[in-house]
Every structure is written in structure tokens, then in C-alpha cells.
Amino acid sequence: MGLTEDRERFREVGEERREDLSEFISHGDLGGSDPDRVRIPVKIVDLPQFEYDQREAGGVGQGQGGQPQPGQPVDPQPGDGDEEGDPGEEGGEHEYYEMDPAEFARELDEELGLDLEPKGKRVVEEVEGDFTDTARAGPRGTLDVDEFFKRGLKRHLATDFDEAYVREGLFVADADVDDVFAWARDQGVPVSRAWIADAAATLSEERGEPVASLDRWESFDALDEEIDREPATHRIRREGLDSVPFRREDERFRHPEVVEKRERNVVVVNVRDASGSMRETKRELVERVFTPMDWYLTGKYDAAEFRYVVHDAEAWEVDREEFFGIQSGGGTRISSAYELVAEILEEYPYSEWNRYVFAAGDSENAGSDTTESVIPLMESIDANLHAYVETQPGGAAPNARHADEVETAFGDADDVAVARVADPDDVTDAIYEILSTEAEGDGNAPAGEAAKGRTDGGDRR
Template sequence: MGLKDDLDRFSDVGEQRRQDLSEFISHGDLTGSSPDRVRVPVKIVDLPSFEYDRRSMGGVGKGEGAQPGQPVSVPGEDGDGDGEEDGEPGDESGDHEYYEMDPEEFAQELDEELGLDLEPKGKRVLEEIEGEFTDVTRTGPDSTLDFEELFKRGLKRKLATDFDGEYVREGLRVSGADVDDVYRWARGKRIPVSRAWIADAAADLAGETDRWESFEDLEEHVEREPVSVRLRQEGIQKIPFRREDERYRHPEIIERRQKNVVVVNIRDVSGSMRERKRELVERVLTPLDWYLTGKYDEAQFRYVAHDAEAWEVERGEFFGIQSGGGTRISAAYELAAEILEEYPFEEWNRYVFAAGDSENSANDTRERVIPLMREIDANLHAYVETQPGGGAVNATHADELLEAFGDADDVAVARVSEADDVTDAIYEILSTESDTE
């Protein structure tokens, strides 16, 4: 096995020994990642290196100062190759200490780990292209006339309008029967014959005209020949085509749609949202951002902070803000509704994710938040309650949402009281969306 094989094996082992995804989301350092690159720590794996063979103490190439078992120093590996002193082992972290994945891989692995199967909808139409000639229209150029369809329609008419003429002529031989009598008898037998045809047949009729005492006598002695049998015996000499039978092949118009999404993340920044609560919010919302970035062709994220008022912020400050104000969650939904006007629901998949400690001003949830959630068209509304150590007496927002929406397939409510609850909350949110799809 050569050095390259050793390095490849190290890479494989490193990937296998990277921090478990659930463990990373719940307890790992999320700050080392970026929106387009997720860095998952890898448990330490020793790099392969050369060592002197203890059995060979001399010989050409030994050099001075080398001791048995001492690793070989490779120029440029620990320094720049120009005589810098070697650093101590483990002084600096190397690339091998992280496993990097793009959001697409992160989404795929999270699907596998949590057992999810979310298939995003394509919404915005990018272009329309002509597909195969699978559609048909009543008009079109002669070159696209569908002869097979024309033949089928003509043949159906032939089978529907053909009848056993000799059988009908026998009706004219019923004693005392005239053209009208025969016509009524034939139509009663569901024979598709016209009165004019019977009149012409009567004019040409030769031979005895009172062969049968009644139509019942005729039916008892003469068997009506099915059209299909007669056509097989005699063949089809002529098929009656009509203009309304014409169909023209037309290419199917295929719309290529982009899978795009906008996510409005809402966070309570009031005085009650202490550091531990803010950390739990970040641990839930950040992986959701990565996941949706990996699932969609285009993903845009907007961040709304609120206490008693609401304002839009950049992602970099979203998780760190804390104010000393009160709480009015409806202010955030009012701003979210304004933001989403820029993203028509017929063109964008839309998510509204809110998080806080479930504390809200009196009656705001029932009178303002719930009606706003019903008015805002979204693939999914989610609320994440972060209450380490259990809920406070006045933390009722999540309970009121559950009471109002119950098992609605576009509203998810998750509770996080400790880091180990994070992946369960993420599953609750994403599985609700998956069921909706």
C-alpha cells in the first residue's frame, strides 16, 4: 500500500469518524460554518508518517541526529521550507480536523438521519419548451394530421351506424306492415336505420310481402347477424370520415420551473430571552437554513427581530440581539406579511419560522397572531418554544397555537428545553412540511 492509498484511507476514516450530525447540531460549534459551507468536526485521526526502522541503525542516508522511531520531516510541511523551526505537534489545527459539506449534502444526510423525504415544489416558471407531440387539437397544419386518430373515429362511426340490411328487409315482409311500422320496429330493436332507407328498400322489394304473420314470428325464425361478424366476413369497403373526426398532433408545452424558497425567520429579542434561550433558537433555525438552502435551487432568507416592536436585521446580528423591551409577537408577523408581498405565493415557496420563550402580551396571540398566520399564505408556519428548565407561568403562546391549529398540516409547534431536544424540533417542523407535500 503506497502513501496515496494511506491518505485516501485517512480521508475515508475521517469522514466516517466525523461528529454525528445530530450531535453536531445539538452540541457542536455552529459558528465555524457559513451559509454555503457546513463544517462538521472530525474526531482526531493520526496522519500517516514515515518512521525509521529500528532494525536498521546505520547505512547510507542515515543523517545526523536521527533517532529510531523518529518521524521523517518533510520540507514545507511544518513551515515554508526555508529553515523555520518546527512547531510542536498539535499547536495548530489542520484541514483534516473538519469535514466540510455543501448544503445539498447536508440536506441529504439530514434526510437520511431523520427519515425525512421532503420534495420541494417548483414554482417560478423559467421557460416553456415544446415536448413530444402528445397533445391533440381540432385544427392545425395538414402535416400534423393524426391519420390514426382519424381512422379510429371513422371506424367507430362505421360500427355504430352499420346494421344488418337483410334483417330489416325481412321486416317489410311482415303481413300488413308498412314503412312506418318497420321503422318503429327497427328502432325498438336499436337498429340504427333511417326511415328513408326503409322507404327505398320497400320500393325495391321483390317477392312475397306477407312471409311473416307478425314481427314476433319474424324474430323467432330469422337471426340477426352482428355487425362485427358481417364486417369480418365481408370486409370494410368504405369508412365514413367527417371533418369533426380530424385531429392534429400538437407538441406538449412543458414548463421548466425553478424550485425557489423564501424563509422569514422571526426571533423574540425581549428582555426575557436570556443567552441560553438564544442559543437554542440558533441551534434550531441555523440547520433549517442550511437544509432549505440545500433543497432548493434558490433560497432567500429574511430576518425579523422583535420585542414590542419589530424590525428587519441582517443574519449576522439576528442571533445576538437582546433588548430590554416587552413582547408583542404580532408586530413580527405584521412585518413578515409586508416582506412576503415581495414574494408572490404562486411563484415562491414560503416559510415563516418564529422562535421565542412563548411569552407574549395579553391577548396578542389570540387576537392578532393567529389571524395573521391564517392570512399569510405559506407552505409552513412554525413556532419554536425555547424554555430551558420548563415553561414559565405566562409562557402560553405555543399552547394557544396548538389549541387554534391542532393537527393542521401547515403549522408546526416544537418545544426545546435543552440541546438534546433540538433535532426532535427540527424533525417536527420538517416532517410537517413533508406530510404537506
Template sequence: MGLREDLERFREVGEQRRPDLTEFIREGDLSGGDGDIRIPVKMVDLPGFEYSQRDMGGVGQGQGGQPQPGQPVDVPGDDGDDGDGDGDGDEPGEGEGEHGYYEMDPSEFAEELDDQLGLDLEPKGKQVVEEVEGDFTELTRAGPNSTLDFEQLFKQGLKRKLATDFDEEYVREACRVAGADARDVFDFCRGENVLVSLAWIDDAMGDVPDDERDRWASFDEMAENVERTPINQRIRRDGLKQVPFRREDERYRHPEVEEKRQKNVVVVNIRDVSGSMRKRKRELVERVFTPLDWYLTGKYDEATFHYVAHDAEAWEVERGEFFGIRSGGGTRISSAYELAAEILAEYPWSEWNRYVFAAGDSENSSNDTTENVVPLMRSIDANLHAYVETQPGGNTINATHAEEVESALTDLDNVAVTRVGGPEDVTGAIYDILSTEDGS
């Protein structure tokens, strides 16, 4: 491999802008993310030559004259260490290396996560933010002349022309039947499905010369000897002289009014902060909830997040403290859902998409899940209710909340229950939650 090929290989490695996204979610640093999401990138230094501008002497020139046998040689940059120092006396491992980051906005993150997990969540816009005028596709019976739909008017007139037109020559021959008057001709034409008026026949009979009034002995004889000319042939022969327009055929074009809807979402994140929620469990909650926040921010036009912490009681906190809180109290999960219901009352279901995500180690006070939490989950309108059980060491005998919720709400299609025992389960849990929402 030559130098050029080697340089290209290093460049390709250096241009790999981000690691595998699912690996980053499981193992990476999820801090930040209020704006763009910063994903660490492995940096590769390309090889190159460095030239010193100092006067190092000529070829074969030493410093201070020719050294005598046994005299140590002073090597530039050597400060008495093993010869690998940089002259500044830094200890091995001191200082910071160069780090790069790939900045990904939430919408790009959501698109990438969709690709990697095979998701297809298409949020619905609920809140009408404005009404806009679309194409001129609506037709009304009144309007300014400038919006008259002439094409529609012409079509209606042409239909009438084709429906009422008749072969005039054929009717004039019927007027030459011996002994027939206008009424006789009119009745004959109606029987032949020729749509001609009695007044027209009266006028036509007045134009028939006297010596031609008995050309045909009967209507049957006339019909056998005179062939009717189809309308398409008559139009080709004579052209279309006129199209009968009528006032009732007029239609005026108006723009179609379209409602522009904004895709809004409110997310209530709930976390158990009781004494049993130790550091490892809290970290697993953060690894699931943080990417969910990023994902929904990227999917919706406006995303609002509320964070509820609870032990035996519940209270709202800022995001910055949500994942680190730990108390010594007991656990009553229903207190968090009661607070979530109060929060969501400010976000009408008709205008907002709503998500309620809860996480904990599945330990709850006696009967609170079945008597309180389950009815509350049924009563709170939401796109999705999700519960994430974090038990790194496996379930304990009191960790029954997830199982009870799962069993009680099997009839609902907007409830997801998932379990996370370690970082390797995180992306699977995220998929379980989001795939429930997109119907996968």
C-alpha cells in the same frame, strides 16, 4: 489479524465520511453554511514505514568512534528532552492537527435530514416561470394536415361502418316477398333493426328478376328460412372494402401546454434579543434556526431569508449579527410580527411559500401575546408559523408566550410550538416544526 486485515480495518474507519447528522446539529460547529455545509470528519492515519535517506552509518557503527564506559551516547534527534521530541522544541499541545471535512450541499443535507428524522416535506411550486409544450395529447377540430390524427379519424369511421352496415343478402331476400313493394321492405327492415335506406331498397328491387319476386309468401316465411350473417363474419369473409370518413370526424393533434412552476420560499426568522436572552439561550436559537435554513435552502429552487431582531421594537439585521445581538430593553413580540407582515407584503402568497419562525424565552409584555401577536399570526398567510421557546433552566413565572400561542391557535394546522431546554432537544424541535408542515 495480519497486516493486510489491519490495514483494511483502518481504511474502513477512515472512509466514514461524516458523523451522525443529528449529533452534528446538537453538538457541532454550525458556523458557515452560506454555500456548502462543512461537517468535521474524524481522520485516521494509516500505519506505515518511514525510511531516512541520511547516512546513518553501517550496521553496528557508532558515531565518533567507540564510546568509552560511562560516556553518554548521542542519539539522533535528541535535543536534551525525554527522547520523544521532534527536534523542533515544540511544547506538548502546540500546533494544529490535521482535520478533514465532509462538504454537503443543502439539497443533500435536506435529503439526509429527511431520512434521519422520517420527514417527507414536498414543497409546492407556485410562481409560473414559463409555459412549455408537452406531448401532442390535445385534440382540436382544426389544424394543419401534418397534425391530423388519422388513428382517431379511422376509429370514428369504423364505428360508423359497424353501426350502419347491414346484411345485403338478407335485405335482397326480403325484396322477393310476394306483393311487397319498397316501402313494405323498408318497414320490415326497420322492425328487424336493419339500418338500410329506402333508396337502396328501390335499387335492389329493380335488380330482382321477375320470376323471383314471389319466392316468399310473407316476410315471416322469409325470416324463418333466411339466416342473417353477423357483421364480424361478413368482414372475415368479404374483408372491409371501405370506411366512411366524414369531416366532423377529423381531429388535429396539438401539444399540451404545461406550466412550469418554480418552488420559491421566503423565510422570516425572528429572535428576541432583550436582556433576558443570555448566551446559552442565543446558542439554542442558532442550533434550531441554522439547520432549518439549510434544510429549506435544499428543498426549494429559490430561498430568501430575512432576519428580524426585537426587544420592545423590531428591526431587520443581517444573518451574521442575528444570533449574537443582545440588548437591555424589554420585550414586545408583536413588533416583530408587524415588521414580518411588511416584509412578506413584497412576496405574494400566490407565488411564494412563506415561513415565519420566531424564538425567544417566552417572556413578553403584558397582554401583547393575546391582543396583538395571535391576531397577527392569524392574519399572515404562511405555510407555517413556528415558535421556539428556549428556557435552559426551566420556565420562569413570566414565560407564558408559548403556552398562550399554543392555546389560542389550536384550531390552525399551520402553527407549531416547541420547547428547547438544551442541545439534546434541538433535533426534536426541528422535527416538531417540519413535521407540522409536511402533515406527519
């Protein structure tokens, strides 16, 4: 392998074999990225190269101080080996591979085995599609000739009949026009009484005697035993068609199909407990779960909006920069956040927006707030997905009941997910638990509908 091939190989290593996404999400520096650009560390691979030493060597193969004698050690050159000084404090060299959220979403799909297919909701444009619709009126240039012919031919087949067969009915003993008409109708022959009367008159004129005296068959049953009626389709195949009786009501005019272009849009409301119990380690775990999901959904949807709510006993909206760092000293009432979420989502009708509500905290909540207030609020807020992420490093505290109570209330509903994160290694599992729940569901059944079985005693699914 030559130097050129080596260089290509090392370039592939740098671009394609970037740091594992799971490792980056769980332990990497997320702060170097922004909502529209994800920066993932890439280790630098030194490429082999030749360098020209400009020092005066004094001759071919001759070191400084003359040619050493056999057995004489060679003096080290400046810069060779270790030098005196403190151990280095800088990390290994690295650069960054930058990807947009769409590429990040594709990579995460592959990394975690996700398969989320967003649905378009809000109609942003109506355009004319193919000329597949038809109407009874329209410009002559849009007349659907094929449909026009088919309708005329269909009527012709429906009204055509074997005239010779019907005429034979006039030769049945003692049969008059009414008898022949009744027999023909019983046989499913689409003939009118007037046609039979005209045929009888024509036969009488040709034979010079009344039709009643033209006995050939003892009965209609005897006639049917000897004569088979020929279907119109057989006769048309044999003889062809001279004409098709078109009518104005057969006309159909082509119109373009109206196609609604729908935007795949989403609003995500991220909720975080900011009470005194949410120390730095817990807040960092929330950031490691929520930030990649924000990138992922930005990459999956045509348009994405994010709102951020923090709460202690009360709730208030903040911007993204404040969301992961803010901490208050108050208690915890999670329902206050969902009350604010409900107000925010009034700006995003569920018929037009995909909606996600992601909440996180350490599962500590005041009294019976979860069962009496939070769960009913979750049921009333229409969303593609509700999720709660419990962050409890070292295991759940005795009074951390919120996640368990939500899980008990909603069971295996396909629009509610509960995940638990005790350390960074749990982060990607939590992300998969949440996003795969949405991927498995139809994305349209609100949590309130899914949870009816909890109160009605039935199966919510």
C-alpha cells in the same frame, strides 16, 4: 490487509464516517459554515508509514554511547517519552468535510427520517412537450392518421346494419314501409326510412308484385324468433372492409402539449425575540435550530430567499449577521413581528412562492397579545408552515405562555408546529418536529384555513 487497503479504509473513515450530524447540529461549531457551504469536523486518522532515521547510529543495532552491556538501562533518546512542560491546551487534530446544502439536506433526511418533497409554484418557462394534444385544424403534416381512421371507422360501425335482416321485415304479412321502419328502430337498427322504401321498390320489381303480397312471416315477433341479426363487427371481421367513409370533421391534427416548468422556490422569514429576557444561552439555542433549517431548505428548493425579523415591543428587519446576536432592553410584543412579516410576504405571492414563517423566543409576551393579535395574524398569513420554537433553558418560566397558547389554538393542524428547546440535546428533536409537520401536510393549506375549526367549532383538519 496490505498498506494500500489500509489507506483506502482510513480514507473512507475520514470521508464517510464524518461526525454525526445530530452531534454537530447540537454541539458543533456552526460558525465555520456559510449559507452555501456546510463545514463539518472530521477527525484525522493517522496512516501507518515507515520513516528513515537520518541520525548516525554508528552500526547495526548500536545505540549512542556504544553497545549497552547486559542489565544496563538504555538511555532515552531526545523526544522519547514525556518531556517537562505544561499540559497541552490544543484540541485533537481535525479537518473539515465540506458539503453543499443539497447534500446536507439528503444527510439530514437520512439522519432524522425526514421526507420533505417541495412543490413547484412559480412558472418560469413554458415549453413544448410531446405531440399529445389534438385540434381540428393544423398543418397537413401533423394530421393524426390513427385518430382520423378511428373516427371514420366509428361512424361506419354506428351507421352499418345487417341489410338482409331489415329486408326480411318486408316479408311480414300486411307490413308496409312505415311498419318495417318502426320495427327496425325498436330493434336499434340504424336504418333510414328511405333505405327501406328503396329496398321495398327493388323487391317489387324483382318479384313483379307488390311487397305487401310477399308474406313470409305472420308477425315481426315470428321473424325475430327465427332470424338473428348479425352485428356489424362480426360481419367486418368475416368479410373485411372495402372502404371507410371519412369526412372532413373526422380530421384531427397533432399539437405539442404546453408544459409549464415551475421553479421550486421558497421564502423563509425567521423571527426572533430580541428583548432583554433573551440572554446568550437562549439566543444560541435559536441559532442551533434555525441555521440547520436554513441549510436544509436551501438544499431542498431550487431558489431560497431568507428574511430576518427581530422584535421587542416593536419589530424591525435585520441581516443574518445581526439576527442571532442582537439584543435590546425593551419588553415583548410578538404581534409586532407578525405585522412586519405580513408586509414582507406581500412581496412573495403565495400562489407563486412556498412560504415559511419560523419564530422563536422564550414564550414571554405582553398581556393577551398572543390570543388577541398573534393567533389572528398567523391565521391570516398564508404559509406552508408556521412554527414557534420556545427556548427556555432549565424549564419554562411561569409567565411563558405563548407556546402553550399557540399550541392550544391550532392543536394538531398540519401547517403549524410548536417545539420546545431547553438545552442543545433538544435541538434535533425540535428540527424534526417542525420539518416533519410540513412533510406530513400537503404544503398548500394556509394556517388561516387550517384554523377555521378553532373559531367555527369544527375539526380544522
